[in-house]
Amino acid sequence: MSEYLTQQIVDDYRRDGAVCIRNVFNNYWIEKVIEGIERNLKNPSDYSESLSSDGQSGAFFNDYCNWRSIPEFEQYVYQSPAAQICAALMDSEYSVFYHEHVLIKEAAANQLTPWHHDQAYYPINGFKNCSIWMPLDPVPIETAVEFAAASHLDNKWYKPRKFATHLNYNINNNDVCDKIAYNDVPSDQYIRDNYKILSFDVKPGDCIAFHMRTLHGAPGNLSESTSRRVLSTRWLGDDAVIGARPWITSPPTTGGLDIGQNVIQSKEFPLIWTRSK
Template identity: 50%
Template sequence: MARLVSELDIQQFAMDGVVCLRGVFSQHWVDLVRRGIDANMAAPSPFGESLKDNENEGAYFDDYCNWEKIPEFKNFIMESPAAEIAGRLMESQEAAIYHEHVLNKEPGTAKRTPWHHDQSYYPIDGSKVCSIWMPVDPVPLETAISFVRGSHLWNAWFYPRKFATEQRYPLSDGSGAVHRRYEDVPSDEIDSGQHELLAWPMEPGDCIVFHMKTVHGAPGNASQSSHRRVLSTRWLGDDTVITTRPWDVSPPLLAPLRPGDRAISKYFPVIWRRTEQPEVSLKPGSHVGAMREADALHL
């Protein structure tokens, strides 16, 4: 397989916590994922939800942890370039699948995605973690996901928030140890322009890869005709371990793993393994990765 990740992409991911890759998934994978999303939405799991503030607007649908039951998702995870992209950007020897997450904002959806980072939702500690956010519909800038540049390097962990209410997750009954300090995302600072944001308009075949601690959010979908359907796959690298959180984690940890256990296991299996030493994959300027900085819209 031709190299899809350049040294520049790896460096940008490390510095910014997010990188946009153009045209890395063929039409085959886009069509396959689109069929999987449609199947998921037609028969949601118990985790599925459809959020809206009132009955006269579009719904924000999401569901997760269905990849082993939906053949299109399983095929994408096992066979597409996604695992290698994740492993190379994480600079990991292995890339294991954690779960997948379907996100669809129907036309006329007012519901926004609040500022948050993902890792505090999960019972996962470690620095080699990422998500691949892959749309199967064009995403114009006005509905694009935005990222706070470099926020994965902040010395901060943020309370997870429920998307339905934007309220903090309630503390659990004490079964989850509090072993670090959590705080609220500085949403007012972000909204007032005190932090640099990165966002990209997207086409099917593109993807955004971001660290699980990179703060991000998105507006609703004001279009009256276009969906914004996305498959986000979550990936784990070499240093990830199971941990506890002082709230009920999302998704719940159904695997019989204990705090301190290595996360990569038969429950979160390796999909890609490095067979060579890390190397510069492309000459400067020979790949769209060399255009990432110019391509990004700094908001």
């Protein structure tokens, strides 16, 4: 098991689908990731979005799949503790890196992140997966991500939602579903009435690990002076295979693999850590 984990943390992750891990990343990794985010902001990709409401002073910026062109991110992927931590949480023989996602809510950005779970956005099937949500600024409980505890164990899939409009993704091919039934995400009230809601105040150095099927959402950034900068990295375990979705996936890449092939077969999804290391 990773030196950063206890059996209690592992048990909490597998039961609840989300857990906070304190003091994982030292100042070296914090500074490296901040440098990478600054580089990303100066040269955003075609996937980037900057969302704001009318009359709002701050924006919600997000961008993803830039790690190969941002050396600080690439170093983080290969050398930080993230891969080993995820392998232990997933109970996987190895960790494969899927992609990174930069999420920045500027000061006073009131843009909500709607309730959703991540795996339906991706062309990825399998249960062994983990995201590491790494804040670069203090995040008080008032602006923290909220998780519906144990929702990853419901065996339900939910239609992905657009962050800009909170509407469902458009279905392009209803015949391509891997026999998965996709539901509308329940209302905020239903989620609060039927799940224990988890949230964590975090600081730089901490991280939140969560399952890609765990329902989660977030309020706007209530701070008038501090941005909420986050690097979220997505990791896959030894049962991860390419799946089909009836909409354009985000990211829209399968690594050149066919449906049902294990992601480790593609060089686009590098093997970062194995138990034999």
